[in-house]
Amino acid sequence: MNEQELTTQHQDSEEGSTPEGQESLFICTANHDFAAYAQEELRRLFGSVKSSVLSDREVLLVTLNEGQAQVVQKITESRPIFLRHIQPVQFQRSGENIGESLTEVASFIQSNNQIGAGVKVALQVRKSADAGGESAAQLKEWLEESLRDSEAEWVASGSDWIVSVYVTATDIYAGISRPEDNLSDWSGGAIRFRREEGQLSRAKFKLLEAEREFGLDFSAYRSAVDIGAAPGGWTSFLLERGLKVTAVDPAKLHPSLLKMPNLTYVRKNANEVKFRENEFDLLVCDMSWSPKLMVQMVTDLLHALSPGGTAIITIKLMHKKPMALIKDVISSFENSRLQVQRAKQLFHNREEITLYMIKY
């Protein structure tokens, strides 16, 4: 999507030089094909942005004209839609001898006095698509082995600090940061869920991720309407969470759902259904449809969502101007008494983003 918009500006950066108050170097990650929009978000925040592509349409090396702490504060406060993950670069080494470079990364980590006894540290290693050699998992294992003597507690999640290492065909980058400063505590923001036996669709992961990303607890709701519900991933997830669910879709729900006592299945086009006032406290919609028509349809059903109720809606990014499209959709919803809390391209979103809104 819209590759031309990704402007690349190569520049030399001095190893380890990220003086506060001047400029700082970050590796920034977006969903595949959406790095251009993450770059645009950075440009809107910082004015000029120098960047080069580390991995095609996904990962950028970005120099920003402010110190690391200010950059992190600005980015986290801005709650970007497309920028999924950031990691600071405090160490950089060029050269093709990966063994040598990794030894230096290990020394860089060991020399950091934050990584001390009893401190929980997560090591996250990623590679660009063009980097050959060992896998990221093997490189991580090697680094862990050489850091074994450190008194830090190496953990996979729930860490105090994250050490991020990124390897390309020619360079290796490393940085140490607080998990909350990376936009996501998952490596590259790639949050993974285990696929369960009998899971009806991968779409369930979107709702699971939305729940975490937006700090929601779906089990706290009473009654949901799921518009565009088939085959039933979201519906089954909400039923598992103990809600009553009304699933609307002209297509077939998976047969395993049909006997669920808390399910009402309305096998119709959402245009044809009628609901009572304030019937639901949660409205979810994952129709993969024209945003304009979806907005109209949701707006027509909004009387059924009680004031203070929540709406979780995916917006399909149909054309080449997603920023303008998102702005239009948000303003239409806000005119219909839906206050947008967050807009985010989740890791499990493809050509779409997810909106979290509250009706007032």
Ligand SMILES: C[S@@+](CC[C@H](N)C(=O)[O-])C[C@H]1O[C@@H](n2cnc3c(N)ncnc32)[C@H](O)[C@@H]1O
């Ligand atoms: C991407 S799928 C939804 C997947 C679902 N969230 C899940 O977890 O399994 C989109 C669904 O929207 C439905 N849909 C499209 N237009 C619709 C409409 N006007 N009214 C109701 N459902 C519609 C389609 O039939 C399709 O089943």
